[in-house]
Amino acid sequence: GDSVTQMEGPVTLSEEAFLTINCTYTATGYPSLFWYVQYPGEGLQLLLKATKADDKGSNKGFEATYRKETTSFHLEKGSVQVSDSAVYFCALNTGGFKTIFGAGTRLFVKA
Amino acid sequence: AAGVIQSPRHLIKEKRETATLKCYPIPRHDTVYWYQQGPGQDPQFLISFYEKMQSDKGSIPDRFSAQQFSDYHSELNMSSLELGDSALYFCASSSNRLAGGEQYFGPGTRLTVT
Numbered sequence: 296g297d298s299v300t301q302m303e304g305p306v307t308l309s310e311e312a313f314l315t316i317n318c319t320y321t322a323t324g325y326p327s328l329f330w331y332v333q334y335p336g337e338g339l340q341l342l343l344k345a346t347k348a349d350d351k352g353s354n355k356g357f358e359a360t361y362r363k364e365t366t367s368f369h370l371e372k373g374s375v376q377v378s379d380s381a382v383y384f385c386a387l388n389t390g391g392f393k394t395i396f397g398a399g400t401r402l403f404v405k406a
Numbered sequence: 407a408a409g410v411i412q413s414p415r416h417l418i419k420e421k422r423e424t425a426t427l428k429c430y431p432i433p434r435h436d437t438v439y440w441y442q443q444g445p446g447q448d449p450q451f452l453i454s455f456y457e458k459m460q461s462d463k464g465s466i467p468d469r470f471s472a473q474q475f476s477d478y479h480s481e482l483n484m485s486s487l488e489l490g491d492s493a494l495y496f497c498a499s500s501s502n503r504l505a506g507g508e509q510y511f512g513p514g515t516r517l518t519v520t
Contacts, residue, residue, distance in 0.1 A: 329508070338410075338496055338511040339449065384448060392437065392454040392462035394509060399448045 297322045301385045301397035308375055309405050316370040316400045318359075318385035326387040328352075328361055328368040329394070333382045342370075342383070380404045408432055410512035412497050418518045419487050427482040427515045431499030437461065438480040439509060440472060441496040449496055455480055487519045 302317040320326065327346045331339040343352030348363035357372045368385060385397040411430040419425050431438050437456045441449035442465075451464035455474035466472070469487075474480045484491060494516050498509040 327508075331511075338513045339498075340511065341508060344508060392439070392456060393451050393464060394439075395451075396448040 297326070297387060297389060297395050299385050299387055299395050299397035301383075301400050304382075304399070304401040305403055306400060307403045307405065310377055311374045312404075314370070314372040314375045314379075314402070316383055316385075316402070318368045318370065318397060320366050320368065320385075320387050322366075322387055322389050324389040326389045328359070329386040329388070330357070330359055330368070330370050331384040331386060331396075333384065333399070335381070339384065375402070375404045377404045377406050410497055410499050410510055412495075412512040412515050414515060415513065416516050416518075418520065420520055421487060421489060423487050423519075425484045425487060425517060427484070427495055427497075427517070429480045429482070429497030429499075429512060431478050431480070431497075432501075432510055435499035435501045435510070436478065437500045438474055438478070439498040439500070440466075440480070440482050441498065443494040443496060443514070445493075452482070484517075489519050492517060492519045 298321045300319050329344045330342040332342045333339045343354040345352040345361035351360045359368050359370045382399045382401045384399045386394050388394045413428045439454040440452040443449045452466040454462045458474045470484050472482045494514045496514045498511045500509045
């Protein structure tokens with residue numbers, strides 16, 4: 296079945312460091328891919344998305360490129376801030392009514 | 407912009423009691439989803455409704471039921487509550503699933519079963 300695998304956390308970085316959170320997927324169709332972010336005590340917020348191969352989603356300095364050949368959608372940010380500390384979820388949807396989430400990666404950014 | 411509204415935000419129940427969680431989707435969104443998120447876990451899909459009909463079913467226990475009403479709000483009914491039902495319950499809504507399945511999440515209802 297469809298699945299999402301993302302790197303385990305927590306990831307601890309210093310402010311202004313480069314961030315990569317790996318995400319790979321398995322899907323039978325041509326999924327849309329998403330990154331959601333969950334700040335402490337809040338619901339999930341859509342961070343960015345890509346709906347077809349080679350699309351690049353970007354928002355708030357974060358980027359991810361839909362790589363069909365490697366079935367990946369890695370999240371990157373060039374310079375993280377303390378306010379980026381949160382849990383990041385990679386997710387996919389193959390056009391149905393169910394979105395499959397990865398296990399989440401907790402990011403801590405130290406000042 | 408209007409967001410997904412969930413009520414109550416916090417709920418404390420005892421074992422074997424019942425609970426009803428409510429979700430009000432973003433206006434003009436036709437699809438509602440329910441998720442359960444245990445501590446430190448990823449959200450687990452429970453059930454979804456499209457145009458007031460159940461559209462997909464995930465790992466929802468038989469003790470739980472849900473429906474979507476004519477005004478598109480949805481309710482998740484939980485009976486015979488168990489300690490393991492303690493979790494954060496999210497509702498999400500979307501419009502036009504053909505546009506990529508993008509969902510907008512509510513703030514969640516934290517259910518504690520004692």
